[in-house]
Amino acid sequence: MVETVIRKRIEILVDTPLIPHIIDLLKKVDMSGWSVIHVDSGGGRDGEWSDDDFTGASAKSIILVIASEEKTNNLVDLIAPILDSHRLLLTVANVAVVRGHKF
Amino acid sequence: MVETVIRKRIEILVDTPLIPHIIDLLKKVDMSGWSVIHVDSGGGRDGEWSDDDFTGASAKSIILVIASEEKTNNLVDLIAPILDSHRLLLTVANVAVVRGHKF
Amino acid sequence: MVETVIRKRIEILVDTPLIPHIIDLLKKVDMSGWSVIHVDSGGGRDGEWSDDDFTGASAKSIILVIASEEKTNNLVDLIAPILDSHRLLLTVANVAVVRGHKF
Amino acid sequence: MIIDTLTSPVILFFLLGFFAAFAKSDLSIPEAFGKAMSIYLMVAIGLKGGVEVMNAGFSIDLLNAALAGLSLSFLLPVPAFFALIYFGKLKPVDAGAVAAHYGSVSVVTFVTAKELLTNQGLEPAGYMVAVLAIMETPAIISGLLLIRFGNKGKSTEKSNNNIKKLLHEVFTNASVILLIGAFIIGMVAGKSGFEPIKPLFEVGFKGVLCLFLLDMGLVAGRRLVQSNKLSLRLVMIGICLPIFNGTFGAIIGLGIGLDAGSAIALSILGASASYIAVPAAMRLAAPEADPGIYLTMSLGVTFPFNIIIGISLYTYIVQILG
Amino acid sequence: MIIDTLTSPVILFFLLGFFAAFAKSDLSIPEAFGKAMSIYLMVAIGLKGGVEVMNAGFSIDLLNAALAGLSLSFLLPVPAFFALIYFGKLKPVDAGAVAAHYGSVSVVTFVTAKELLTNQGLEPAGYMVAVLAIMETPAIISGLLLIRFGNKGKSTEKSNNNIKKLLHEVFTNASVILLIGAFIIGMVAGKSGFEPIKPLFEVGFKGVLCLFLLDMGLVAGRRLVQSNKLSLRLVMIGICLPIFNGTFGAIIGLGIGLDAGSAIALSILGASASYIAVPAAMRLAAPEADPGIYLTMSLGVTFPFNIIIGISLYTYIVQILG
Amino acid sequence: MIIDTLTSPVILFFLLGFFAAFAKSDLSIPEAFGKAMSIYLMVAIGLKGGVEVMNAGFSIDLLNAALAGLSLSFLLPVPAFFALIYFGKLKPVDAGAVAAHYGSVSVVTFVTAKELLTNQGLEPAGYMVAVLAIMETPAIISGLLLIRFGNKGKSTEKSNNNIKKLLHEVFTNASVILLIGAFIIGMVAGKSGFEPIKPLFEVGFKGVLCLFLLDMGLVAGRRLVQSNKLSLRLVMIGICLPIFNGTFGAIIGLGIGLDAGSAIALSILGASASYIAVPAAMRLAAPEADPGIYLTMSLGVTFPFNIIIGISLYTYIVQILG
Numbered sequence A, B, C: 001m002v003e004t005v006i007r008k009r010i011e012i013l014v015d016t017p018l019i020p021h022i023i024d025l026l027k028k029v030d031m032s033g034w035s036v037i038h039v040d041s042g043g044g045r046d047g048e049w050s051d052d053d054f055t056g057a058s059a060k061s062i063i064l065v066i067a068s069e070e071k072t073n074n075l076v077d078l079i080a081p082i083l084d085s086h087r088l089l090l091t092v093a094n095v096a097v098v099r100g101h102k103f
Numbered sequence D, E, F: 001m002i003i004d005t006l007t008s009p010v011i012l013f014f015l016l017g018f019f020a021a022f023a024k025s026d027l028s029i030p031e032a033f034g035k036a037m038s039i040y041l042m043v044a045i046g047l048k049g050g051v052e053v054m055n056a057g058f059s060i061d062l063l064n065a066a067l068a069g070l071s072l073s074f075l076l077p078v079p080a081f082f083a084l085i086y087f088g089k090l091k092p093v094d095a096g097a098v099a100a101h102y103g104s105v106s107v108v109t110f111v112t113a114k115e116l117l118t119n120q121g122l123e124p125a126g127y128m129v130a131v132l133a134i135m136e137t138p139a140i141i142s143g144l145l146l147i148r149f150g151n152k153g154k155s156t157e158k159s160n161n162n163i164k165k166l167l168h169e170v171f172t173n174a175s176v177i178l179l180i181g182a183f184i185i186g187m188v189a190g191k192s193g194f195e196p197i198k199p200l201f202e203v204g205f206k207g208v209l210c211l212f213l214l215d216m217g218l219v220a221g222r223r224l225v226q227s228n229k230l231s232l233r234l235v236m237i238g239i240c241l242p243i244f245n246g247t248f249g250a251i252i253g254l255g256i257g258l259d260a261g262s263a264i265a266l267s268i269l270g271a272s273a274s275y276i277a278v279p280a281a282m283r284l285a286a287p288e289a290d291p292g293i294y295l296t297m298s299l300g301v302t303f304p305f306n307i308i309i310g311i312s313l314y315t316y317i318v319q320i321l322g
């Protein structure tokens, strides 16, 4: 059987226009890989929204990052202060990956 | 280091037209935040499908909810009876979040 | 309370044109259900990309599969050798599901 | 007329899509493009209908046709329901959902028929667009009542607030809003107000219809290829029901004194089955019904039948009866 | 003119969208379709503006109008900012973000006004398209400076490399690139080079504008329905600010000697508020500002006001003053 | 002719996209809109080609050109492969994948050339559209055979069922289906059947081409900006290979007796490199090949070269040789 190791799966829910800003933070903690998933609609304290809005300003995305625990901790420390002001949602879970040295 | 707490990450795979119905259930168990992700295609016991279908009736989405364990249990109890009739897929995982009082 | 069991949540990040190939592998290990999620953009060792590229050749997707541990192990063994050559990213996590016999 | 039909680019593009689906080509029309074309087509026919009615003035025919359409949409699901249960062997919930599709209408079948009929000097009256809009959603109510009737005794919870939701759906469904809205705008704007926007909605119309039918062909073909829900009995119903409904529509149309073109249009509206408004509503209002059945029958069987054979057949029937 | 406005299909489609949103219809325009129409509209008006300027030749008016537009975009946010703080009770960061929207412009308001004015023989000069492009982004800088001024003492980190990013945004913003790029292409191609592509960009223009305004109506209506951020004071500002800015624009336009049509256009540019370029820039440059406030004011209040009443009002003001 | 080329709106829009990419503008064309335009363009040229062939009648030239195209698509990858290995220093799998792109064709290069040539009275014959379709996919087979040849001894598993998949891909590839399908529909419909749908497919054509080239410019520019895979040697091959292939195509075209316009078209088909059909097929059939190499060479180097310089160059070559 192929060996797997545990890494962190980080999900950051973010307003689409803010993505470049978060990517900059990822790079600061030396994370070099990420993927962006489109969010179609949602609801929260601010009411409901949906992406059929050509302004683009209210669109949301999820930035998905697989990373080592160490880098993840650094990222969480970096992002925590702006979670509220930037309306972010950040979750971290454990995942098994093959060949963990890449992350 | 920023402190994190454990919350539940719920994923509900659902036919897109049924989303309002599921949102109603979320509200019943007092969940106030959710995000909807588009599913492009898939396969299951009913064969394969893909979303390039302008009828919209066969489109699927994932409703993603971060919530406390208690609310999650309530939701699972509420949804379990209709899982089959409504062709839903429900998974629950643990995630760490910063400032868990929001969920 | 409804009873839940633990299953595996597999995510395979894959170039969209390669999806049929991965689906074939899923079927080889007897997995009959999967969902495909569109990835909008991302970055990795090969630089950044985004899907606003009508060629389609550089688009990426995530194949999401809920499966039993046994089938998951078989899949990991099957996919591990081509992870690098096919530029895949494979993660496995635990999730709780209701009525696990389906997976 | 069948030959004319089969060499018309509109139909040929449908066949091309159908062929691509059967050949398992990787051809696909982006969802957003398909939806955009569908919106365009509805706005265009709504506008043109409104302008024509404004030009022709209101008439008693309009009222008659509207009432006939409303009744057809409400009533056609009833025989369909029993055929689906007793001959098609469907469960009540599936039978009711399918029946609702056949009471409602297909915008593209109507539009394609209008094009083909106009080529033969049989253009339907402008107000038939309003009838089309009127027939979109009442069948949803019939279908749900039939399901409740078929399931009597079982699960009657959640019925009250559902009725409110349902009426809301019937009046604010996207297709209804677009068709009726554009129809009214066409009436308000009149011929002169329509002039500046006519180029987009008239010049491009038939070309867009071709591309949309390419998409329909793909989707209908894929439904047929991938389906494992379709018994021979259901295929037979998918062909006989439109013939029955079409004949019924023709008789009503002629009975209330419509001109030939409009009677054919009413026949076609009766014969056609919904594939947008009703599936979405059914998925929400009757989630236990299997979309694999109703979408495959409506899109995979009845739509191609109507496009390729039905339109000519109903024209023929009206001409025989008329 | 208000009557003309209200029976024009363009406006009626906006109202249809508005109505659908309030009726909570499930009608929606796919995002990709909305963006495609927006790109088309910007390219089309850019091209036509460029061709017209090439035909008319450069003039001192062009330069004057460009300078006036630049100044307006920079300066209009200032009074807006103080009104939003003292009367609107907003935090500085929100006030600055909203103010930036009102300094910038709305492409669709401009285009709709151009259509309505042309119908009355008051067509603005071709170079007003360049003024439109020039006014898109400077207000972003003003807005951010105002925020910094309002927050003085607090958080001034990250300011240096932000200024570089900001200037980049101001010059390479998608709307600016499309408008200026198409304008230059129109100038290079001239009337004869434009001829072969004219059908797409001229024949379809008004129809696309109708469909886009349907989308705008939906989005604006949903903003209003879903918003819980809008105080009565903010609604008042959302109506008074465009009147103030429009009057100011009219005075400047007449002051620098523009013809009536162009002065009305400048007035409308002053009065209109951005809903694409500025929101995206603000979300990135001032993430703490609440998009629920600036989008709802710009799209939900000011845009409908300008489309339905404002355009006629500014025309009237210029005619009174002129 | 280069001057004509550079002031044509079509090319200017390409340059605008290129510029926006280099300026790192946030301008982007929604994927669905790009795909919709691509489908429209293929259907439009297919239809027009079919109608023209039906009008002109079949000729021996058609057959000759088809055979020539087929051979070119099969054979051009061979010299390309060796150049890529020995001069470009690529691994066999990458060399084969790139070679397949250069054997296949670029629809947009062909269409742009057709527009520019028609302006000079050098319009290619209608049947060249069929040649275009024929050349789309055979090169995929050559490329994969070359990879197998280059890797001989290594990994030959999974070859059998792959051949079936490959032939399926060659015949049912989306571009092939659209081009051939629309071509046949054009032939069946003929001039009179084409008339009603002509407005969409002819009136809008050049405008859509402009917007699509704007998109191509963006994508090509971004490829160049983001790429770190491109050695100077590969850039040189990306420029010399189309010149070589174009000259070869010109010689063959003149050799089999085509008229000047058609010979130029064959030359351009030879010179152009695929960016839709082949990349998608290669990603699946040779997943180990690096898309960063083949897409960047085809889209980032050869496409702009052909559009800006190549078309004029091949015209010149044919006129010299002819």
Ligand SMILES: Nc1ncnc2c1ncn2[C@@H]1O[C@H](COP(=O)(O)O)[C@@H](O)[C@H]1O
Pocket: A032, A033, A034, A035, A036, A064, A065, A066, A067, A103, C013, C041, C042, C043, C044, C045, C046, C047, C048, C049, C060, C087, C089
């Ligand atoms: N650590 C990561 N987490 C999430 N996505 C990743 C990660 N690394 C790579 N990716 C995705 O995989 C793509 C290819 O990565 P690479 O092969 O490293 O260039 C990237 O563009 C991302 O979309």
Ligand SMILES: Nc1ncnc2c1ncn2[C@@H]1O[C@H](COP(=O)(O)O)[C@@H](O)[C@H]1O
Pocket: A013, A041, A042, A043, A044, A045, A046, A047, A048, A049, A060, A087, A089, B032, B033, B034, B035, B036, B064, B065, B066, B067, B103
């Ligand atoms: N608990 C949650 N789970 C998933 N998504 C959420 C949750 N809370 C908020 N969101 C998403 O974040 C957006 C903004 O939330 P809020 O800041 O609470 O208005 C919502 O519209 C949702 O898309």
Ligand SMILES: Nc1ncnc2c1ncn2[C@@H]1O[C@H](COP(=O)(O)O)[C@@H](O)[C@H]1O
Pocket: B013, B041, B042, B043, B044, B045, B046, B047, B048, B049, B060, B087, B089, C032, C033, C034, C035, C036, C064, C065, C066, C067, C103
């Ligand atoms: N095990 C699974 N993992 C992920 N997605 C699934 C799974 N099973 C089913 N699905 C999704 O649910 C849809 C319906 O499944 P089914 O009801 O089995 O036909 C499929 O088309 C997939 O998109």
Ligand code: NA
Pocket: D076, D101, D102, D103, D104, D105, D106, D245, D269, D270, D271, D272, D273, D274
């Ligand atoms: Na019907």
Ligand code: NA
Pocket: E076, E101, E102, E103, E104, E105, E106, E245, E269, E270, E271, E272, E273, E274
């Ligand atoms: Na303004």
Ligand code: NA
Pocket: F076, F101, F102, F103, F104, F105, F106, F245, F269, F270, F271, F272, F273, F274
């Ligand atoms: Na070639």
